[in-house]
Structure formats: structure tokens, C-alpha cells
Amino acid sequence: MFYPKEQIAEACDTKAELTRYYGGHTLAFFGLAQQNLHFLAPGEEGLVNYRLEGNVAVVLGDPVCAPEAFERVTRSFLDFCTLRNWRVAFYQTYSDHLATYRALKLRAFKIGEEAIINPQTFTLNGSAIANVRISARRAERDNVVIHWHEGVPSAEGMHQLEQISDAWLEHKAGQHASEMGFSMGRLNELPDAAKQGDMLADIPSPSNIAHRVAPRVVTAIASTSAGKPCAFVTFLPVYGSLAPNATAPGNQSEMCGWGWTLDLMRRVPDAPPGVIELLLVRAIERFRSSGAQIVSLGMVAMADTKQEMTLSQGQLASFVTDRLHLLESRRSLFNFKQK
Numbered sequence: 001m002f003y004p005k006e007q008i009a010e011a012c013d014t015k016a017e018l019t020r021y022y023g024g025h026t027l028a029f030f031g032l033a034q035q036n037l038h039f040l041a042p043g044e045e046g047l048v049n050y051r052l053e054g055n056v057a058v059v060l061g062d063p064v065c066a067p068e069a070f071e072r073v074t075r076s077f078l079d080f081c082t083l084r085n086w087r088v089a090f091y092q093t094y095s096d097h098l099a100t101y102r103a104l105k106l107r108a109f110k111i112g113e114e115a116i117i118n119p120q121t122f123t124l125n126g127s128a129i130a131n132v133r134i135s136a137r138r139a140e141r142d143n144v145v146i147h148w149h150e151g152v153p154s155a156e157g158m159h160q161l162e163q164i165s166d167a168w169l170e171h172k173a174g175q176h177a178s179e180m181g182f183s184m185g186r187l188n189e190l191p192d193a194a195k196q197g198d199m200l201a202d203i204p205s206p207s208n209i210a211h212r213v214a215p216r217v218v219t220a221i222a223s224t225s226a227g228k229p230c231a232f233v234t235f236l237p238v239y240g241s242l243a244p245n246a247t248a249p250g251n252q253s254e255m256c257g258w259g260w261t262l263d264l265m266r267r268v269p270d271a272p273p274g275v276i277e278l279l280l281v282r283a284i285e286r287f288r289s290s291g292a293q294i295v296s297l298g299m300v301a302m303a304d305t306k307q308e309m310t311l312s313q314g315q316l317a318s319f320v321t322d323r324l325h326l327l328e329s330r331r332s333l334f335n336f337k338q339k
Contacts, residue, residue, distance in 0.1 A: 018047045020203045023239035026261040026296040027061035046073030059090045115297035119288035135274035142272040143225035152194040160229040168266040231267035231275045235260035259292035
């Protein structure tokens, strides 16, 4: 079926607006990637981003919509899939919606935990964060310099990113490394993602929004004292959701839970020790000064610090990670993010 260009443009605008106003999930921005499919609920009440794998619709995160519309949007998407004889899996959903999912006859399986930091309370003081503090200061003593790019990186910046990424991928090749491209981005997609972030940031806020911050894609590139690019991190926007603000005059609303989520994190094999810790610390401090409320370091697969997995789930998780050669990388990633 073909649609007029005007209808396609209107749908794109609606998807962008829904994400800008209700993109509180840390994967909401990922969902807009061109390779994903997009379901607009009746009345353009919400957005579901998904991919079709065989006859299974794999949804990236929770539906993007106002909280009061969550059940209606989810039910509409399930009905849409039923008509096509598709099965449905919601990947990396938030526990806040478990009751709704279960009421809609879906079953939950814990796949991991997300490392979330509140930048407003983040500090390098205290023994709990000592390893990070020591590592970051070591990189500072090595005169590591950080260059920031907000929005689309320059041509020179992209060249530096490609050099670092090529060295990282080559070093990791023996450990089954590849660019994931579903809940994480690929480097060659960064310019388009940054352009899209700029477009969403330019969407006018409703008149009843008290908080008007619009995060954009942020890239930080570290260079050695000799000027050689050695590591980088990229962060994607988390827009938060419109929520009533009881203290605001005129019953205005504010954007809640907005900030950034870590996407790519790469270094060359001979990078100065502590360079990644320094990049993350400086990014968190930068986001704190912007007023951000959350910084996500992403999910660690099969992490279960709250002991919520059942015995059978834990056994299955271990079996899958062992067979896919993920166990060692999963543990090292967990230890790094826990630190």
C-alpha cells in the first residue's frame, strides 16, 4: 500500500512529537531509527517502535505515549499484531508497567538491569567511588584532553571517531565483537542520529510546559597529550515525559526524567589508563550543569542484583550467555558499570 507524501510527512511529525513529549524511556530515541517499524495508535495517541523477526514483532522499550494512554496504546498494538498472526515481545520494558502487561496476558522475563545515575547527586567523594576517582585522576595526570560535540560532529571529529572505532573493533574481533544496532547505535549512523536529535530539539514546546530543555546528541572525544585521539563516548537524548507540576503556577507541566543515555563507548588498545572513566565523569558533570535528571549507562544483560530472577530464569540466562560467549564480557561490563 502506498501513501501520499503529505501523509508520510505528517506521520513522521507525529512520531517526532510523541517522542519529544513522552520519550521518557531511555530507548525511545533509538526507536526512531530508520530500520525500525512504527505503529501509530488510533487517534495518534501513542507510538510503538518495533522490528519484525519472522512472525515476531520485537518492540524496543515501552510504548511512547501519555501515562493515561499506556494501556489503550499497548492493547491497540497487540490487536494489530493479532490480525497479522504475529507474536509479540516487548524488549527492555520498565517494571512500572508490569501490571498492565500482565493484565494484557503477557508474561515477564527479567533480562538484566540498567545502570541509572542521578547527575544532580553524583559525587566523586567517598570510598564507594574511589576506584573511579583514582582512574579519572590518573588520566588527568597524563594530560588527556576532551573535546565536546553537541549535535552533528564535524568532519574532522567523525574521522577521529572512525579511527578509534576501527582500532577497537579490530582489537575485539577475537571476542565476537560487532556493532549491535538495535538497542545500541552504529558509528556510521551517528550523523543521521545527531540530525534527528537536532530536529526533535527544535520542536516547539506546548505553552503549558514549564521546563523547556531539549537534550541533543553529545559526543566526547579524548586525545592524548601528543594530540592522538584515543577514546570516545556518545550519548543520546532522553526526553522525559510531560507530567503535572503541582507547584507550578497555572497548573503548568514540566518535562520529568530527562537527560542522556550512553550509546557508544570505545577506546584504542593503548589508550591512557582511566580515559573512559574520565570521559564518563566529565559527561555526568556536564549533564548535571545542564539540569539533567538522569544519565543511563545502559543495561547489563542478565544482571540481577535485586535477586528477582527465578531459578529457571537464572539457569536459562547462564545457558544462553555461555553458548553465545557472552559470559565473560557480561561480567566485565557489569563490574565496570557497578564501579
